Amino acid sequence: MRRKEKRLLQFAGLLIAALLFLPNVGLWSLYRDRVFENSPEIVEGPGGIPQIQGVNVRPQKDAQVGRDGMRRKDWHDYEAIRRDAARSGNGEQGKPFPLTDTDRVDQAYRENGFNIYVSDRISLNRSVADIRHPNCKQKLYGEKLPNTSIIIPFHNEGWSSLLRTVHSVLNRSPPELIAEVILVDDFSDKEHLKGSLEEYMVRLPKVRILRTKKREGLIRTRLLGAAAANGEVITFLDSHCEANINWLPPLLDRIADNRKSIVCPMIDVIDHDNFGYETQAGDAMRGAFDWEMYYKRIPIPSELTKDDSSEPFESPVMAGGLFAVDRKWFWELGGYDTGLEIWGGEQYEISFKVWMCGGRMEDIPCSRVGHIYRKYVPYKVPGGVSxxxxxxxxxxxxxxxxxxxxxxxxxxxxxxxxxxxxxxxxxxxxxxxxxxxxxxxxxxxxxxxxxxxxxxxxxxxxxxxxxxxxxxxxxxxxxxxxxxxxxxxxxxxxxxxxxxxxxxxxxxxxxxxxxxxxxxxxxxxxxxxxxx
Incomplete structure (x- = not known):
């Protein structure tokens, strides 16, 4: 009898402890709810950083376990966001540069197809506006994501536009997710892309430069970078881009969920005249093509958005050269066709192979990357063009x-x-x-x-x-x-x-x-x- 009484007392003690101290039940739960109900209102401060009565608060970044048992965390770098929000000057916050007639001279576009004079007067570390859907600021992604090699091919690219691409990637990506940044020079003959570029990139972590021995064209240059990559994922970018806030985790999270997914960020527009940063017309739309193989963007069917336009959605074809793919899956697909000379068709080739081989093509609204659409293409391609x-x-x-x-x-x-x-x-x-x-x-x-x-x-x-x-x-x-x-x-x-x-x-x-x-x-x- 005494043994039964002892067990009952032990059980009662454990029950009281649970009611008092477990975080989601009992007296502690009532106390917590009452305190938070009467606490100062939490508002969003500059750059999307939560504030309590004007004091910046770094949100809890500890991993949380979801209903599916996966551990997820907030990958935002709130300190970097705070620094960007405080920046001011030419082009900061992605604002257009105030152009004069002198800035619009034809020579400014001759070598790059965009106004290099304006680009040179904007900081290499400039800030861009966070134009993501509000829901993106609350999303959590896998605690353990694959790392990636960023492949950036270039040919006679402008100094400031190329460096701004690299800086934006390094500034707005979690360091542990970047295996390396590979710049692949397709036989450039501009002096600033030789010794000066080598000396500059030595200062930046994880950046290396590969060079072709002859003019290869965009596709074979990308393949050279992909063949040298060590990361678990390959992420292709163009040489005149600017990564936006927290752009990388949303891409890698989808690949971690399904290694046969090729994922693309929303491609924003950096104006070739004034370098203003804004969304494309219609913003989030999925890729398609007409019977003449012209790429176009069409509205997303409502059944794919699930009443939340921040959610990833399937797309028949991708826009082109900005995407992430599992490195092994990329080579299982055969990579790019080496016979392709210029951009404008490779997205169809990759997209068709993905769908035929049991993969998925997705656009990720919470990942945004700005891209300069040139006024015209300023360089020759190997073998001439049509x-x-x-x-x-x-x-x-x-x-x-x-x-x-x-x-x-x-x-x-x-x-x-x-x-x-x-x-x-x-x-x-x-x-x-x-x-x-x-x-x-x-x-x-x-x-x-x-x-x-x-x-x-x-x-x-x-x-x-x-x-x-x-x-x-x-x-x-x-x-x-x-x-x-x-x-x-x-x-x-x-x-x-x-x-x-x-x-x-x-x-x-x-x-x-x-x-x-x-x-x-x-x-x-x-x-x-x-x-x-």
């Missing part, structure tokens, strides 16, 4: 369109010389390819208007590209004429009136002979073969 100027052999003048809108005429104008391809008038650059049409603009900035002709003696105009051939079908013949099968006539020119029009084909007439300047001969041969 762009050309159409020079008339009779007059020595070039076809040009001053307006890239449907219905605008094509005219004959003096060929611009001596400034290189980047200095050509955009209206004198044309692209042709598998559609057997001819479009205004370089292959990476092609306008969706095509050469169009209605009938014999009609002017050559631009019209919205429809991809159905017809009036937009062209053949480039051995006699250097541009033949139009529908009207059974060729493009002719009148240099006196600067007109370009359709006329009865006559191989002996120089005004009907056109030479494609600065083009890829392989692509031209393919165009001719398909046409014939």
């Amino acid at each position: 762009l050309a100027r159409l020079r008339n052999t009779g007059s020595g003048m070039c076809m040009e369109s001053k307006h890239f809108s449907s219905g605008s005429p094509v005219r004959l104008e003096t060929c611009l010389k001596g400034r290189g391809e980047a200095g050509w008038s955009h209206g004198q650059v044309f692209t042709f390819g598998w559609r057997e049409d001819i479009r205004v603009g370089g292959p990476m900035h092609t306008k969706k208007v095509c050469f169009d002709a209605i009938s014999h003696n009609s002017p050559v105009t631009l019209y919205d590209c429809h991809g159905l051939k017809g009036n937009q079908l062209w053949r480039y013949r051995k006699d250097k004429s541009l033949y139009h099968p529908i009207s059974n006539s060729c493009i002719d020119s009148n240099p006196t009136e600067r007109k370009v029009f359709m006329n009865t084909c006559d191989p002996s007439v120089p005004s009907q002979q056109w030479v494609f300047e600065k083009t890829n001969t392989t692509i031209l041969e393919t165009f001719n073969r398909n046409s014939n």
